[in-house]
Amino acid sequence: MEEKLQKIEALFVKYGAVPTSLDEANRTRFGDRVIFERSGCYIRAGVAAFDGQPFLTLSSIDQLKFAELGMLEDVDALPVDCPDERLEQAVRYALGVEPYPEVYP
Amino acid sequence: MRVSFDLDDVLFVSPDSYETEPAPGFPFNRMFPDRLRKGTPELIHALQERGYEVWIYTSSYRTETYLRALFRAYGIRFDSIVNAQRHQIEVQRDRRERLPQKLPNFYRISLHVDDEKAVQENARRYGYRTMRVYEPDEHWVEKVLREADRIYRLQQEEHA
Ligand SMILES: [Mg+2]
Numbered sequence: 001m002e003e004k005l006q007k008i009e010a011l012f013v014k015y016g017a018v019p020t021s022l023d024e025a026n027r028t029r030f031g032d033r034v035i036f037e038r039s040g041c042y043i044r045a046g047v048a049a050f051d052g053q054p055f056l057t058l059s060s061i062d063q064l065k066f067a068e069l070g071m072l073e074d075v076d077a078l079p080v081d082c083p084d085e086r087l088e089q090a091v092r093y094a095l096g097v098e099p100y101p102e103v104y105p
Numbered sequence: 106m107r108v109s110f111d112l113d114d115v116l117f118v119s120p121d122s123y124e125t126e127p128a129p130g131f132p133f134n135r136m137f138p139d140r141l142r143k144g145t146p147e148l149i150h151a152l153q154e155r156g157y158e159v160w161i162y163t164s165s166y167r168t169e170t171y172l173r174a175l176f177r178a179y180g181i182r183f184d185s186i187v188n189a190q191r192h193q194i195e196v197q198r199d200r201r202e203r204l205p206q207k208l209p210n211f212y213r214i215s216l217h218v219d220d221e222k223a224v225q226e227n228a229r230r231y232g233y234r235t236m237r238v239y240e241p242d243e244h245w246v247e248k249v250l251r252e253a254d255r256i257y258r259l260q261q262e263e264h265a
Contacts (some may be wrong), residue, residue, distance in 0.1 A: 050131065050132035050135040050136070051131070051132070051135065053132070055132055060170055061168060061170050062169065062170055063168070066168065072170075073168055073170045073171040073174065074136050074174075075170065075174040076174075077132045077133065077136060100177055102180050103177070103178070103179070103180035104177050104178065105129070105130070105133060105178065
Protein backbone atom coordinates (compact mmCIF):
# COMPACT_ATOMS: atom_id res chain seq x y z
CA MET A 1 0.00 0.00 0.00
CA GLU A 2 2.79 2.41 0.97
CA GLU A 3 4.39 1.73 -2.38
CA LYS A 4 1.20 2.61 -4.26
CA LEU A 5 0.78 5.80 -2.23
CA GLN A 6 4.33 6.83 -3.02
CA LYS A 7 3.64 6.11 -6.69
CA ILE A 8 0.65 8.43 -6.58
CA GLU A 9 2.72 11.14 -4.92
CA ALA A 10 5.43 10.73 -7.55
CA LEU A 11 2.69 11.29 -10.14
CA PHE A 12 1.63 14.48 -8.36
CA VAL A 13 5.22 15.71 -8.79
CA LYS A 14 5.39 14.51 -12.39
CA TYR A 15 2.44 16.78 -13.20
CA GLY A 16 3.93 19.81 -11.49
CA ALA A 17 2.53 19.61 -7.96
CA VAL A 18 4.83 20.48 -5.09
CA PRO A 19 4.76 19.12 -1.54
CA THR A 20 3.60 21.60 1.11
CA SER A 21 3.97 21.80 4.86
CA LEU A 22 0.24 22.38 5.33
CA ASP A 23 -1.68 20.58 8.06
CA GLU A 24 1.39 19.45 9.95
CA ALA A 25 -0.52 18.95 13.22
CA ASN A 26 -2.96 16.47 11.75
CA ARG A 27 -0.25 14.73 9.81
CA THR A 28 1.26 13.79 13.13
CA ARG A 29 -1.99 13.18 14.97
CA PHE A 30 -3.94 11.26 12.32
CA GLY A 31 -1.15 10.06 10.09
CA ASP A 32 -2.40 12.17 7.15
CA ARG A 33 -0.01 12.27 4.23
CA VAL A 34 1.62 15.34 2.73
CA ILE A 35 -0.62 17.75 0.84
CA PHE A 36 0.65 18.74 -2.59
CA GLU A 37 -0.27 21.88 -4.48
CA ARG A 38 -0.59 22.70 -8.14
CA SER A 39 -2.14 25.97 -9.41
CA GLY A 40 -4.38 26.41 -6.39
CA CYS A 41 -5.44 22.77 -6.25
CA TYR A 42 -4.48 21.01 -3.03
CA ILE A 43 -4.30 17.26 -3.25
CA ARG A 44 -3.46 14.34 -1.01
CA ALA A 45 -3.21 10.56 -1.40
CA GLY A 46 -4.62 8.31 1.27
CA VAL A 47 -6.33 5.10 2.18
CA ALA A 48 -9.95 4.83 3.26
CA ALA A 49 -12.16 1.87 4.04
CA PHE A 50 -15.64 1.67 2.56
CA ASP A 51 -17.76 -1.13 4.01
CA GLY A 52 -14.57 -2.48 5.54
CA GLN A 53 -12.80 -2.66 2.19
CA PRO A 54 -9.69 -0.51 1.72
CA PHE A 55 -9.29 1.83 -1.26
CA LEU A 56 -6.62 4.25 -2.36
CA THR A 57 -8.14 7.72 -2.29
CA LEU A 58 -7.41 11.04 -3.91
CA SER A 59 -8.64 13.98 -1.89
CA SER A 60 -8.55 17.57 -2.97
CA ILE A 61 -9.77 21.08 -2.26
CA ASP A 62 -9.30 24.42 -3.98
CA GLN A 63 -9.28 26.63 -0.90
CA LEU A 64 -6.15 27.20 1.13
CA LYS A 65 -8.03 27.75 4.39
CA PHE A 66 -9.45 24.21 4.22
CA ALA A 67 -6.14 22.75 3.10
CA GLU A 68 -4.46 24.34 6.10
CA LEU A 69 -6.77 22.28 8.32
CA GLY A 70 -6.32 19.14 6.25
CA MET A 71 -9.99 19.29 5.26
CA LEU A 72 -9.85 17.83 1.79
CA GLU A 73 -12.70 16.09 -0.01
CA ASP A 74 -12.48 12.57 -1.37
CA VAL A 75 -12.81 12.90 -5.12
CA ASP A 76 -11.71 9.46 -6.27
CA ALA A 77 -11.26 5.96 -4.90
CA LEU A 78 -9.20 3.27 -6.57
CA PRO A 79 -8.74 -0.41 -5.78
CA VAL A 80 -5.55 -1.11 -3.83
CA ASP A 81 -4.28 -3.29 -6.69
CA CYS A 82 -5.08 -0.59 -9.23
CA PRO A 83 -2.84 -0.75 -12.33
CA ASP A 84 -0.39 2.14 -12.69
CA GLU A 85 -1.98 3.50 -15.88
CA ARG A 86 -5.26 3.96 -14.08
CA LEU A 87 -3.56 5.65 -11.15
CA GLU A 88 -1.93 8.07 -13.56
CA GLN A 89 -5.19 8.82 -15.33
CA ALA A 90 -6.92 9.45 -12.01
CA VAL A 91 -4.15 11.85 -10.95
CA ARG A 92 -4.38 13.73 -14.25
CA TYR A 93 -8.12 14.23 -13.74
CA ALA A 94 -7.87 15.18 -10.08
CA LEU A 95 -5.12 17.73 -10.74
CA GLY A 96 -7.02 19.21 -13.65
CA VAL A 97 -4.27 18.32 -16.15
CA GLU A 98 -7.04 16.78 -18.20
CA PRO A 99 -10.79 17.42 -17.86
CA TYR A 100 -12.91 14.65 -16.41
CA PRO A 101 -15.00 12.72 -18.92
CA GLU A 102 -18.75 13.45 -19.05
CA VAL A 103 -19.50 10.84 -16.41
CA TYR A 104 -16.88 9.81 -13.88
CA PRO A 105 -16.36 7.30 -12.45
CA MET B 106 -30.73 32.94 -18.89
CA ARG B 107 -29.57 31.46 -15.65
CA VAL B 108 -31.45 28.93 -13.50
CA SER B 109 -30.32 27.93 -10.02
CA PHE B 110 -31.24 25.10 -7.69
CA ASP B 111 -31.25 24.73 -3.96
CA LEU B 112 -29.84 21.39 -2.81
CA ASP B 113 -31.47 20.10 0.36
CA ASP B 114 -34.99 18.80 -0.26
CA VAL B 115 -34.86 19.92 -3.88
CA LEU B 116 -32.06 18.06 -5.67
CA PHE B 117 -30.90 16.12 -2.58
CA VAL B 118 -33.74 14.12 -1.12
CA SER B 119 -34.17 11.19 1.21
CA PRO B 120 -34.82 7.86 -0.51
CA ASP B 121 -37.21 7.08 2.36
CA SER B 122 -39.79 9.54 1.11
CA TYR B 123 -38.76 10.29 -2.48
CA GLU B 124 -38.00 8.45 -5.66
CA THR B 125 -34.28 8.91 -6.29
CA GLU B 126 -31.77 8.39 -9.07
CA PRO B 127 -29.86 5.10 -8.79
CA ALA B 128 -26.79 5.69 -6.62
CA PRO B 129 -23.35 5.46 -8.25
CA GLY B 130 -21.53 2.13 -7.91
CA PHE B 131 -19.56 1.09 -4.84
CA PRO B 132 -17.55 2.71 -3.26
CA PHE B 133 -18.82 5.99 -4.74
CA ASN B 134 -22.27 5.43 -3.24
CA ARG B 135 -20.46 5.63 0.13
CA MET B 136 -18.20 8.54 -0.80
CA PHE B 137 -21.18 10.56 -2.01
CA PRO B 138 -24.01 9.80 0.42
CA ASP B 139 -26.40 12.45 -0.93
CA ARG B 140 -29.14 11.04 -3.15
CA LEU B 141 -30.63 12.87 -6.11
CA ARG B 142 -34.32 13.45 -6.72
CA LYS B 143 -35.39 11.30 -9.62
CA GLY B 144 -35.20 13.25 -12.89
CA THR B 145 -32.40 15.60 -11.77
CA PRO B 146 -29.90 14.70 -14.55
CA GLU B 147 -32.66 14.82 -17.18
CA LEU B 148 -33.78 18.26 -16.00
CA ILE B 149 -30.31 19.80 -15.77
CA HIS B 150 -29.37 18.46 -19.21
CA ALA B 151 -32.63 19.72 -20.75
CA LEU B 152 -32.00 23.22 -19.35
CA GLN B 153 -28.40 23.24 -20.58
CA GLU B 154 -29.45 21.98 -24.02
CA ARG B 155 -31.71 25.03 -24.25
CA GLY B 156 -28.59 27.13 -23.69
CA TYR B 157 -29.51 28.10 -20.14
CA GLU B 158 -26.82 28.23 -17.48
CA VAL B 159 -27.53 26.02 -14.50
CA TRP B 160 -26.18 26.94 -11.08
CA ILE B 161 -26.37 25.60 -7.54
CA TYR B 162 -27.36 28.16 -4.92
CA THR B 163 -27.33 26.54 -1.50
CA SER B 164 -27.12 27.66 2.11
CA SER B 165 -25.11 24.56 2.85
CA TYR B 166 -21.38 24.61 3.50
CA ARG B 167 -20.66 21.59 1.30
CA THR B 168 -17.60 22.53 -0.72
CA GLU B 169 -17.52 23.13 -4.43
CA THR B 170 -14.96 20.32 -4.76
CA TYR B 171 -17.31 17.82 -3.11
CA LEU B 172 -20.32 18.95 -5.12
CA ARG B 173 -18.49 18.83 -8.45
CA ALA B 174 -17.20 15.32 -7.71
CA LEU B 175 -20.62 14.10 -6.59
CA PHE B 176 -22.52 15.46 -9.60
CA ARG B 177 -19.83 14.19 -11.97
CA ALA B 178 -20.83 10.68 -10.89
CA TYR B 179 -24.26 11.46 -12.38
CA GLY B 180 -22.91 13.12 -15.52
CA ILE B 181 -23.91 16.60 -14.36
CA ARG B 182 -21.76 19.73 -14.63
CA PHE B 183 -22.97 22.96 -13.11
CA ASP B 184 -21.99 26.26 -14.62
CA SER B 185 -21.36 27.73 -11.20
CA ILE B 186 -21.85 26.91 -7.53
CA VAL B 187 -22.78 29.32 -4.75
CA ASN B 188 -22.56 27.78 -1.29
CA ALA B 189 -23.04 29.42 2.11
CA GLN B 190 -19.43 30.49 2.22
CA ARG B 191 -19.46 32.16 -1.20
CA HIS B 192 -22.77 33.89 -0.38
CA GLN B 193 -21.24 35.21 2.84
CA ILE B 194 -18.15 36.55 1.08
CA GLU B 195 -19.80 37.97 -2.03
CA VAL B 196 -23.35 38.88 -1.00
CA GLN B 197 -23.60 39.47 2.74
CA ARG B 198 -20.02 40.75 3.17
CA ASP B 199 -19.79 43.30 5.94
CA ARG B 200 -23.24 44.81 5.34
CA ARG B 201 -24.99 45.75 8.57
CA GLU B 202 -28.40 44.88 7.17
CA ARG B 203 -28.94 41.15 7.42
CA LEU B 204 -29.67 40.02 3.87
CA PRO B 205 -31.77 36.92 3.20
CA GLN B 206 -29.94 33.60 3.02
CA LYS B 207 -30.24 33.71 -0.77
CA LEU B 208 -30.27 36.63 -3.16
CA PRO B 209 -30.48 35.11 -6.65
CA ASN B 210 -30.71 38.48 -8.43
CA PHE B 211 -27.28 39.39 -7.08
CA TYR B 212 -25.96 36.75 -9.50
CA ARG B 213 -28.43 37.70 -12.23
CA ILE B 214 -30.21 34.39 -11.80
CA SER B 215 -33.52 34.50 -13.67
CA LEU B 216 -35.19 31.63 -11.81
CA HIS B 217 -34.24 30.02 -8.51
CA VAL B 218 -35.82 26.69 -7.52
CA ASP B 219 -36.12 26.13 -3.76
CA ASP B 220 -38.23 24.29 -1.19
CA GLU B 221 -38.14 27.00 1.49
CA LYS B 222 -41.21 29.08 2.06
CA ALA B 223 -39.03 31.94 3.28
CA VAL B 224 -37.26 32.03 -0.07
CA GLN B 225 -40.66 32.46 -1.77
CA GLU B 226 -41.71 35.11 0.70
CA ASN B 227 -38.57 37.15 0.19
CA ALA B 228 -38.83 37.03 -3.59
CA ARG B 229 -41.09 40.03 -4.02
CA ARG B 230 -39.33 42.16 -1.44
CA TYR B 231 -35.87 41.52 -2.87
CA GLY B 232 -36.92 41.30 -6.49
CA TYR B 233 -36.01 37.83 -7.69
CA ARG B 234 -38.01 35.06 -9.34
CA THR B 235 -38.40 31.74 -7.66
CA MET B 236 -40.32 28.51 -7.95
CA ARG B 237 -41.14 26.20 -5.10
CA VAL B 238 -40.41 22.49 -5.37
CA TYR B 239 -40.84 20.91 -1.98
CA GLU B 240 -42.47 17.54 -2.04
CA PRO B 241 -42.49 14.41 -4.16
CA ASP B 242 -43.91 15.43 -7.52
CA GLU B 243 -43.59 13.16 -10.52
CA HIS B 244 -44.11 16.13 -12.84
CA TRP B 245 -41.48 18.40 -11.33
CA VAL B 246 -39.16 18.15 -14.36
CA GLU B 247 -41.83 19.39 -16.78
CA LYS B 248 -42.99 22.06 -14.33
CA VAL B 249 -39.52 23.53 -13.89
CA LEU B 250 -38.85 23.42 -17.63
CA ARG B 251 -42.15 25.13 -18.34
CA GLU B 252 -41.46 27.87 -15.79
CA ALA B 253 -37.91 28.39 -17.08
CA ASP B 254 -39.17 28.69 -20.66
CA ARG B 255 -41.91 31.08 -19.55
CA ILE B 256 -39.38 33.35 -17.86
CA TYR B 257 -37.07 33.15 -20.83
CA ARG B 258 -39.88 34.43 -23.07
CA LEU B 259 -40.79 37.13 -20.56
CA GLN B 260 -37.22 38.36 -20.54
CA GLN B 261 -37.13 38.42 -24.31
CA GLU B 262 -40.28 40.57 -24.33
CA GLU B 263 -38.80 42.87 -21.72
CA HIS B 264 -35.74 43.38 -23.89
CA ALA B 265 -37.68 43.71 -27.12
MG1 LIG C 1 -33.68 23.41 0.77
